[in-house]
Each structure stands twice: as C-alpha cells, then as structure tokens.
Amino acid sequence: MPGNSVLETAITIDTLEVANRTFITRFRSPKIACMVTPGQFLMASFPETSDPLLPRAFSVSDAQEETMSLLYVAVGKGTGRIAKLKPGEPVVMNGPLGRGFPDMKGGTSVWVAVGGSGAALIPILDRAARKTGTEITFYYGARTGAQLVNLDGIKNINHATDDGSKGFHGNVVEMLKEEMKKGRPGQLFGCGPTPMLVAMKKGFESQIQTYLSVETPMACGMGFCQGCPVRKSGEGDYYLACKDGPVFSAADIEFEVGR
Amino acid sequence: MPGNSVLETAITIDTLEVANRTFITRFRSPKIACMVTPGQFLMASFPETSDPLLPRAFSVSDAQEETMSLLYVAVGKGTGRIAKLKPGEPVVMNGPLGRGFPDMKGGTSVWVAVGGSGAALIPILDRAARKTGTEITFYYGARTGAQLVNLDGIKNINHATDDGSKGFHGNVVEMLKEEMKKGRPGQLFGCGPTPMLVAMKKGFESQIQTYLSVETPMACGMGFCQGCPVRKSGEGDYYLACKDGPVFSAADIEFEVGR
C-alpha cells in the first residue's frame, strides 16, 4: 500500500529533449523516489509566482534510489517552466499521490498500451516488472514516428503510428487487437489520451483484467477539492481520480460522454 | 530633444552583483542604447507571465553603441527576475522614456548627489560630462559601506555613509552642505530616495539650479494612465513623472506631505 505523501523540494539534475516538445527531467527527490509505485503521480508547484497558480500533475516516470524522473509534453505554462529548469534549481513536489497499478506478481504477463505522455509510465513499469520477474510488453502509439520517445534500455516495446512511419500502421488499440489474435496477457494496463482509454475499455474489459490510468483536470491531487470526479460504473456516483485513482479497473468506471 | 520611444526585445549579456542585493545587468539593445539621454528611463516587462503584470521602471545606467546597462536593487518580483536572466535571454524594453537632465554644456561644473539605486545614473552622467567637457563631481551616500557600488573607472566620487564606515560620516545632503562652504557648482543634480530629494529641494533650490529625478509608482511610463502625478509648485495641478519628468527643476515641483 502506498505510504503517506510528502512535500519535498526536489533539485533539478538535468533535462533532455527526447522527442518533439517532449522532455525528461531528472530530480534529486529522495523521499518521493523511495516511496513511489508505478502509476502514482505527484503535483509540481512554483511557489515564487501565482501564475501558474495550481500545481501540475505528473506520473512519476522512473525512480531509483534518490533520483526520480518525469517525462512530459511541454503544452503550457507549467510544463514549459519545468522544461526550462536549470540544473540545481528547486521545484516543490507533493507526492507520491493516488493509487497506481496493481502490484505485479512474478510469473504473470502484463501488456501495457501507452499513447502520448502515457509513455512516462514505461520506465517505472519496466523496472517493477524486472524486479518481480513479470513478463511485460509495451504497445506504444503516436501520430507519427517523430513523436515517439526512444527509451534506452527498454526492450519489448512495439510501436504503432497513425501514419505508418514507424512500426504498426494504425493506432495502438488496433494493434492490440491484432496481437490478441495470437495470444493474451494476464493483465492489460493502459495510459494515454482519453479516447484511447475509452477504446480499451470497450474492446477488452470483458475479456482481460484491464487497468486504466485516467487523466482529469485536478486542482489539488490530494482529495481536498473534489475537483476530479470519475464516474462509477452503473451508479450515479463518482470516484476521485486523485485519491481512488488515477489507475482504475476498467470495469469500475465509466467515461463521460460528450457534453 | 529625446526621440520617440520604441519597444525592443533586449538580449541579456551578463549580470554582476555589485553590492548587497544590487546588480548591474547589461543588454544588447541597439535602438534604445543609441537614443537615450542621462536621466531617461525605460519600462522592462515579462510577456510570458501575468505575475508580475506591469512593466518596471529603470533609469538607463549606461549606454554605449549597442549595449545598455541597468543598475538596480533586487527588492521584489520584477527586479528579482531581471537578476536571474541568463545570458541570451530576452526581455522586452520600452524606451527611452521621459525627460532626463538638462543637456550639459562644456565649461560648467555639475555636482550630482546620489543615494540608493540612484547610483544607476553615475555612469551615464559621467560619460555625458566627459563628452561635453563638463566638470562633474558625484556625492554618493548609503547607510553603510557594503551598500556602496564600486563603479570602475569613474573618478570624482565622494562617499558618505550614515555609519561612517566609508567616506563622510553622515548623509549625502549634510556632506553637500559641508562642501558648499568651499565652493559651488553651476548646477546640482539629485537622484535617490524621496527624503533625500526633499532635503535637497529645501537646502539648495534657492541658491543653485537644482534638478531632481523623482520616483513614483508608475503603471505605464508613457503618459497613458495618469498614474504618476507630481505636484506643481504653487498650483493645485500635477505634472506626470513619466512624461514631464522624471527629472524636474526642484523649483517646479512640490513633494507630497505625509498622508
């Protein structure tokens, strides 16, 4: 079970641009690094300004001893600021937060579908799988090859691109369907844009234990604000993405239909 | 007469910490550098954020060919940001603005009293004096020696410190009064905190042509907002510090009494 979360002033180690507008930044953040489990996230904030005001959510992409990394797409004010951090500069992190993927048990097999910034989860899941002796395979999709992050040292990644420029020609869910014709994993994990998660729920939840990491707007990340509802299956009620998730069993949740 | 002002994206060259919390930052800013006259100022702004929102006013401290420098005390958000600019980073400058000191005429003598960040004006005034063959002497005061900026290559600076740790023991106006016993300049300039300017007006305006550079809160620096009134002598009316000043003949203005 996840430990308590802490506020830690993380120190920037370095930043690498790893794909189009996509960065990996490493931090010295000993407290969070040693507690985090795959799928948990943290909230990064910028105390010296009120613009941006709210902390930004990031899945922890990798953690080893005192070092932790984030993989993110620079889309706005918060991510833009993180990408500009110089080595040695501090940033306040609140984490680890939420519930991650179920603990891996050795001897099982796990397939992981990732899209967009969901690629952040590849390193941390791969590390956990190796530790527990779990057979893990990644299916990683993007619009085009230039958006795919090259993750050193991680084998078992199968790529899919919408334009066919690298790997499977089509989206990651189509690729999974093809692969399923040959065999099936014990568990299926998904992290990426909501349309991908919707397709995974629809396509696989009845056949395989499927866990999805959802993204919703969040103000606090700690269950304080009730700002991140995710609809419970069948009920009129909501989970909170930040406390009860961000990883849910696909069967437990429903996605909002267009407003 | 001052030319028109322009918006220019200045490029940071370097920053030096020259005294306690006091910095000199040099910029490549060819358009403003070639137009500015001593006592004129510019407004520096940070377009990527709304906090700080308004531009910040700075006297141009020196200008030569394409290079311009600011000398400032890091007191808040805006000055803090400028002090952190890395070489090559851009910042938007609007200037030159306002009316500076009267043009120097060769053969006259000018005494300049400065205090605090008013020291910014020493280099640019010294350069103008040398150009026109004007005899210039600076009287530069601070609370204590550690706050005095060491300005390389500028002679004729006499220091005063409240605690006597360097130069004259007392404030700069007291020092001027002592000096005046020996002789008098053709013109007297002052730039520094308001209490110093008030004392200069009171002490010298009837005897010597005295020009003071005033500091008021400013929102625009261009005469757009009417936010920077300075009371006209004898009348109920106001000047605008940013258009009609920031340099005024001491006889023309009155300082607000405590509210």
Place this chain on the structure above:
Amino acid sequence: MSADLRVHIGGLELKNPLMTASGTCGYGDELGDYFNVSILGAVVSKSLTLKPKIGNEPPRVAEVSCGMLNSIGLANIGVQRFISEKLPKLEKLGALLIVNIAAKRAEDYVSLADALAKVSFVRGLELNLSCPNVKEGGIEFGTDLGTLSSIVKLVRKVFPRTLIVKLTPNVTRISEFAKAAENEGADGVTVANTYVGMAIDIHSRLPRIHTVTGGMSGPAIKPLTMAKVFETSKAVRIPIVASGGVFVWQDFVEYLMAGATAVEIGTALFTKPDAPARFLEGITDYLSKENIKRIDELIGSLRVNPENVPHLKRN
C-alpha cells in the same frame, strides 16, 4: 515571550486567527498528512447537506490567471456520515471544528443545525448562504436580504454555540447583508465566498466548467475581498472572518489590518498543503520583530481617513 495570538468569535476562543476554508481541505482530516491540525485556530469542514450529494458533472475545476474556477456542486457525504465517520478522526487530531452547512430550503438549514447542535465537538457553524454552483437555493439566499435574515433567525434559535454566516461577494453592497446577519444574532460573518466567473476553451468552444460559470478563488480575488472586508468592518460590530486569495502570510496580516478577526486559507492549500504551519511561523516572527504583544492589536489597524474612500462615503 511570544505574542498572544488568541481571537474570539462569539463565545468561541480560537488559539490564533488561522482557519481553513470550507471545501478546500475535504473534511479536515486529511490535512494531517502535511501538518498538525491542532495548531489551527479552527478547521472549517466541507459544506454538508442533509443527504449526501454527488456533485456536478466534470469538468469541475479550471485554472485562470492567478485564480481558479470551481463548480463542485456541494459534493459531500451528508451530515450523518460526517458525524459518524469524520468527527472521531477530527477529535483524535485535536482540531477545533467549525462545520459549514448548506441547503436548498430554510427548513433544511434548521435540521442540519439541530443535528449538529447535539454534537458538542462541533464548536461552531458556518452557514453557507452563498454557494454559486447549485441550481436552486445557494446564492439566491445570499442575494436576498429577507431570505438571509429569516434563515439566520431560524438557525440562531436551534444552535446555541458560535454561528457564522458566510456571505456571497456577488452583491452590490455586502455590508447590508452583514448587518442583516448581525441583527438576527449571528456571532460573525465570513467575507466572502467565491465570485461568479467563467472561462471558455476557444478550440472546442466549450465552457471550461461544466456548469458554464463557476466560483472564482485565489490571489486574483484578494483585493476585491479586501475591499469588502473593509466595507463590512465599518458597518458591523461582530467579528469578520476573511476568506479570499490568501497565499502568503503577509496576506493574513493585510486582512487583519483591513478589519478581519480571523482569516481562512483556501485555494493556497492546493499548492501548499502545509501553508497554515508556514503562515503561523511567518506571523509569529513578524509580531516579534514589530514588537506586537497581542495579535488583536492588528485588527482594523489600517491608518486611514474613511473620508478619503469614495466607496464608503456613499453609504
């Protein structure tokens, strides 16, 4: 010797003027991860309704310049589960508890107050007459003087301990509402809830909050609420609890000088969940540097001639 930080609202003594703002720290129990909640003057819990409420559809939150919009829709577990599940935890944490309540009908406010009057650990009530995000009731109560008066009067009858009325800022003259609350026997007023705001995603052309408008909070609203605290302080004698945009301890001092007796921390908790502990350090240092012996000396200590204020002159 450190300064005396105590302040009073009705019969209630707070060990200091720091409170949490309703809805920004859950039921208060989870703050314990970040600091010891017993250091707070008071914990104000999420608005409770008689029955549990699931709240509004997402998106419920959106960031704007120096602020945020929210439209939670009073999602909460209901008063009964609060009493059975949350109260014991808060008691264990040593919190001084003020419970915030909300309802659609006057009778429901009375039922809620009645139920909570029986629980002695509930030291005070904050009546939310100002939530801008529910379709019926909510803000309406807060923008009509008569309705506000009648609800305060009814609740006052059944709740003997400290009763605070939380006002909406979305009115022309908030001091009139504060006076009405005072006249009906409220022990204090909270100035104020969130401001009606709106933002649009120009790419999808959809509102960024499902209910289109939401309540705006954060540093952006601080100067507005500051003016309202000052206005109210000139109109009533009961203590004012300030709520709006506090982000650094200096904001706290500013509200006290403007006339507040206590100050709530809301949105700041999202970025800095340990803010109350930090603020308390900042304020304690400040008082000792300024050689101020009692924090209540700061209350209303602004040096001002009310004659200068066009906004007040017109009263």
Place this chain on the structure above:
Amino acid sequence: MSADLRVHIGGLELKNPLMTASGTCGYGDELGDYFNVSILGAVVSKSLTLKPKIGNEPPRVAEVSCGMLNSIGLANIGVQRFISEKLPKLEKLGALLIVNIAAKRAEDYVSLADALAKVSFVRGLELNLSCPNVKEGGIEFGTDLGTLSSIVKLVRKVFPRTLIVKLTPNVTRISEFAKAAENEGADGVTVANTYVGMAIDIHSRLPRIHTVTGGMSGPAIKPLTMAKVFETSKAVRIPIVASGGVFVWQDFVEYLMAGATAVEIGTALFTKPDAPARFLEGITDYLSKENIKRIDELIGSLRVNPENVPHLKRN
C-alpha cells in the same frame, strides 16, 4: 481571401472589433508612437468632464496579483481643450473616435453630449456611469437603475450617433442595468468598468492607493467580466462591448464567443503598447486557420446549454 472583420454598434461600422479602453491610452493620440491607430476598430478616449479635473492625490496605482488598482479620479483636460487640441491630432492619425464622458450630475452629461454631438468626427459616445474613484456621482449612477435610465434617456435626446453605456460590474445583476440602457435607446453597453478593490502596505499600515479603494483591472478580472458579458448577452439584443483583462488575442476570441461584439484593450497597453496590432495579427491568423469567413460568426458561438448555468437559471 482574408476574413471580414467588420462589426456594427448602432449605425456605426467598425472595421474590426478591437477598441482601446478609456483611460488606458490617454486621449488616443500617443498610441501612434507604437502602432498605426487607424487599424483599430475604434479609439475610446479618456473620460472627459465639462471642466478640467486634476484628479486624485497619489498614490494612484498599485499592482496586485495579475491585476492593478487605480484611482486616477478622472484627471483630464476637459471637453473644450480636448476638442481644440486633441481632435485635430486624432483626425490626422485616421482614428475612428468614440469619446468617453463622465459627470457628477445628469445635466452635465447632457451638456457634454450636446457639445460633442456638434463635432461630427466624434462617431460615438461611451457614457461612463461607473467610475469607482470619484467621491460624488460616478459609481452611484451606475448602481441605481432609475438614475441610469434617466441619464441615458436625456443623453439619447441630444446625441444622435452611436451611444454606448459603460456599466459597473459592482452590482448584483448587471443584466438589469444593461436592459435599462437598452430600453432608453442605447446602441450598446460596455461590460464592464473596474471592480472595487483594495490593498494595504503592511509595513506602513497605509492603503496602497490614496483613496483606499481603487478600481481593479487586468487579467485577474477577466473570468468575472466574462461571466457578466455572458449574462448580459442572454438579456439584451444590443451589442456588447467587453472590457476586462484582455492580455492575449485568445482573450479576444473568448469574449466574442461569450457574446461580445467588440472588445476593449486596457491595462494590457501598459505592458504592450503595440498589443492591438499584435492581436489583430493573431486573430486574422486564427480566422484563416479555422476557415472562418466573417468574424461575427464567432459572436455568442459558445456551445452551451443555458440550462446548465445555475447563475442564469435564477433569472
């Protein structure tokens, strides 16, 4: 082919919806240092009064989070000097001019409107019924429906061209004031002036603005004014001019989607005096990328079910 940017307010055609906000660009003539003012839909000049006014004592401006407070007190050269000194310059610059007027008494509004009606270069009037920073009149007119109606009616009689009424946001329901202006024959309403705000320097314990409260402008107020533009757009048929917190061209589009026909740039000019030129580029690009042929297709194009809006349901 580039999009058709024209919009109309009463009989007046603006070449595009970009306007300057009164009091934030002097009399309009000085903008010429930074861009060609003839590209603007309209220049709105500083509030004029019958006689020159020296304005309030300093400090008049203070920065707050994502915004500023001002209390200029309508410092201006008076209508006669404006006509003789400033108009010729504006005419030379090719500006389309809307003049903003303010007064303490209804008769003075009429005298001002009468004087300006005689100058054909003055294409429209913006009645400032909402300045929060003068001791008499000012905001008072704007918070009383009857007074507002009677002033608009009187001015309407003497001013035959486009008449826009600038409303204060410091009221419970701004749409009622917009309806009153519409009923008396106004051609448009400006939503809205600044919000009453306040800030204190905790070291000196003095207010940061001499008049204690000032008018708040800047990005901080944008979501609030957005909600008011949307509310007003559901209540009146005359065009709405949005004014509040525009800082990037996207804010412009947001206001149009919320229901505005034109948008004023105010505080942004202090940081970016060339903002109108930049915004125009941004908007033109956006329209061409989105393949929008006429900018007026954007007006009120928010995709929303008004049923979802608690704030409107209560009308």
